[in-house]
Amino acid sequence: MDIITNRRSSDPVALSGPIFRLAAVTAMVFVIAMAGCIEGHEEPLPDREGLFYPIGMQMHPDGRFLYVLNSNFDMRYRGNLGGTVLVIDTDTGEILSESSPYVPSFGSYLALNDDATKLYVPTRHNNEMTVLSVADQGQALYCDNDGERSADTRPCTVRRIPDMREGTRISDDPFGVAVGRAQRTVGGTQSDFDLVHLSYLRGSDVTSMSLPDSEIAGASMQSAAVVGQGGNQLQMRPGTDEVYVAGRGTNRIEGFRPFLSTTGEVEAIVRSHTVRITESGSGMDARGLAFDEAGDWMYVATRRPNALHMVGMEKADGGGPEVVASIPLENRPSEVHVHRGPDGQQWLYIPSYRYGIVEVVDPRKEAVVDVIDVGRSPYSMTSDSAPANCREAGQRCQGYVTLFDAGTDRDERCDQDARVCGKVAIIDLDPESDTFHTVIETIQ
């Protein structure tokens, strides 16, 4: 077990010379600007009533509200508030624009914490993370600025931890995010800590943050080189505090966990298992990974080769994870999503960005058993889950797929001048339904 201790100590800004003066002026401008900006936003701001280059999604555990991250991929809108997280009422299909906050541009994934009170959104505009508060039933997202709710999330966006000015920076190009939880008894009181893990498109780092009571204030953070040449998705293995990260140019999936002090601070990042997906020297791009509910199986979708790999996490003799089977897929799989149907069976859904389909794999049969034609550029998928939905046949059971640059016409790219671009396709996942595994609706 490798313990990778803190590589980066705080790098305080020098308190002298022209740089200090510039920083001071900037700070003054920032304060002045913030004082006037909470209520009125500057243009151009994105439209909160539609999608534009949507990527990641999260479903509120109560099963009604879906959160979709718009990335502002074409840089049409201002960088620092050019993205949005749309709140969609899946009962009605309505986008709740007033409940949908602005976030920085170039976000990809987002993740709820354990009790669905916070939503963490890393973005690559300036390598920051936005911490959104979630309304008690999930019906709204907002930035809580000293009790004031706002769609302007700048007060809730951090680039340095623990100190906004002098703390360690979030590394370049944060991409994947996963959230866990830990408890510590501090001063006789049990406290909860959100453990937020980040991967980065560039470099070798992963980051673990500990946020006491889900608050930025008092947070701690460590980064360490774990993955080879840039990371993709992160996922936590269920039932453990282990995090696994898929690499962009390496044949391995790397596992790690944060080492927390008795007071809940992240002190180090500890490597756990390395899973070798292929034995080829380089070039594999692991795009997505997901676990089954029990954490016994990990599923990895790769490019080069285009395949789904089934990884058994524990051997009978106590050995480490190993690839058990590999299934060829269509070109350019982008993610893998595990869904448990009303009959208790698990299905794997793998969007193929290149061919506009979602391949359905039955892991028990190790075979692609269906192909769903969803339209142009599917990227990420989520689905209804028990106990809210999909408990029994006949109950609503739907999957949601972001179509990154889909236009009004099916299979056509959105018009470059359009104010909306991209869709969310809704797939029927009820095995008893006549429209099982077909797109029944789209949201744009």
Added chain:
Amino acid sequence: MMGRDNMTSKGIGWLTVGCLLAAVGCSDPPLSDPEALDAPVSMDVADGEVCLPELLGVDATLSSEPLPRCGDDGNGFALVVNQRSSNISVLSLGQERARWANLDSRRPGISRISVGTRPIDVATTGEGTAAVVANESDATLTGIDLWTLRPLQQELDIEGTPRAIEAFRDGDDNWRVATLVAGPNHIDLRGGLECERPADGTDRRDHMPDDNCTWGEGDPQSVELPGRAVDMAVDEAEGEAWVVYRDRNEVSLVELDEGNGNGDEGESTCLDEEDTPPCEVARIGWDEVDNGDDEPSKWGATKVELDPLGLFAYVLDRPNNRLLVLDRQRRTLIDASQSVEPPASPFRTGEGIPLVRSAMAMSADVQRDVIDDSGTSHVAYRLGVRVAANNGQIYDVGAMDFDCVFDGDAALSTDEFVFDAELRADSEESRCLVTPEFPLGANPDFDDDDELGERRFIDIDESTRMAVTPIFGLHDGNPGNGQISPHSDCELPDELHDEGADSELSVACDSPAVAQPLGLDVDDDLDSYADETRADLMEFAQAYFDGGDEIIERYPYDLRLVNEEWSVTYEGDLPEPGQSASGLVSRDDDAIFRSGGTDYCSAAVEQGDRLTIFSPPGDASGCDVFDDDDPYFRSWRVESVDPFQVELAVIDDEDYVQQLPTRSCFDRGLNYSIRATDEWTVVGSSTGMMSPRERDGDVCVMREGADMGWFQGRVETGEEFLGPYLRFQIRPGELEPVQGLSYSFGVERNFSLSAVSSAPDDNASLPSQLLSTPDLGNGRNLVLVDGGGDRLYIENLSDPDRQPVFLR
């Protein structure tokens, strides 16, 4: 998604270059074969009545006539399953160059045969007049007329998801197909497909073959299976299927023929006594993992293959990186680790052959060399497997080499003997095909040639004798042999030089006056050991016939060697303890010394060793008793050993401190060492120092096999050392050895995997099937179907000088 990259300027640049090239009139690019693969997953050969005509022209288009009969004109071919595009490509393998056959020039590109959704496997049937394709997504079987290369319109439904399909002739010589199905787990058995050749003049491109093709009679039958089957191999001669599972560490034998399977007095041989064939008749398991209903093993197996000569079955276990070998005649698992000679380790768990990681496909391999073919014939065989891993390599794994001498003629060609079961069974040579019962029990390191010969030369009958060499391991592609490095080194302490001077004896690394490690056969009466070997390497023994003689040939067992340096040191320091300043004197008991994390059991610490504290004592009162210029003054005897602490005792010798260490004088992490007493330590730079003990909770216990001399890390002067792959003796000298006397020597392994590269430079590889074909007109071929790389690798086994071919 790196959306911020701006490619516009680069694009303009390339466009400009392209225009310039076009303007000056570039020469036409060389013609290349069109691509015809789309996630290929399996293949079967058509080697029967139907042959491909010669493919001519750039586009290799077939004529619109039905294919000719073999013998008229033409060669055998293969069908390749494209899973993504749900069709079958036709590959000519019997002509000078392997090529795709274009079935219909009316359509652009290479035309293929459309079948059901996401086909997974294909089997040719009906004397090569037809093929049946199993389709995964729509759970159907598609029949194909090979005379016209057209699919039947009517597809057959299968209950469940097909995983594999095989065709075979039953006891009544009827063609049948067996489909391995998941969810529900069973084998679907039904009549095979045969097709008649349509009349000349029929345009095969539009032909509907449902009328000239016939499925075998009888309703489909189902054989229930106990787990999630992943692969199947059919033994046509025995009418059996071998099935492996994802969730069971077992292989099932399934009797496919209704007519078989009745034992004495008409009793059923089915495992379920109330069942009748077709049924499961046997299971062979491994690893003793509980496969009850509550906790099924997650790992199971990946592939199963049958040796065409009927001796072995091979099971590929990808997650555990091993190959299991089964004795087909006895229906038992061969413990490969014990059957290799010398055994891998007498007490190693796991019965398979260790493989290179991520082996995904395999093909049984038989090599046969007729040395003398009449009168008393002599034939040499090499049985094993070729394995394809996803690192872009195909490598060789051996099971058994054997020679056979018999009264009779070795009249068949290798193709006939290997691929034609009927001809083989009727031949005199078939008497050679007997599997000896493994392990044979020989050990080349301890048996002389006579003893080895008794086990390796076996009489099969009065007129048939075999010479057996168990391989059960990777084949060595390096022609050189492993060796002890010619150069060795030593350290001669000053004390030894002084003794030598007093005794007027030569003190040198090769002097017989000095105790040193040497090979067991080194002559005692030598003036110098300069030309002698320091150790003997583990031997491999090959048994064979040469003329009328029985030969045992020995050479170093390269596969088992390790490239490393060995150090043999008198009263040497144990390598692990004290590596960092982590030793601690107990607060509560001066006699107890704690390791700070080192496991003393596996670190080979033993009672009688000496522990020395190098860190100076503190300044507290009374600590000056530990102070001395001699670095070994602070030494104590180890009285007992626990996993993380030792008990110390004072050494009854005034050269050493006469008091136990105290925490007050040594109150921090300490630099220390533990060394052997009156013995030599033996340490490999990779192997380390082997310990006969291991930790069991809070105590050290003997490892299994330690009482038989395995796991030695020490040796006394005059005694023999047995290491993991080498042996030597400490030859005593006239001078007594002194602490620090040390010898080092290297081992050169000279092993490289016997392998070929099966993936070109882009390296994306996902091997799904490896197939050895019979001679289809241009020699035998080895074909790797690679779904991840969208390619075939084709190697001509009959012409080693021919370069392998990649087809896409």
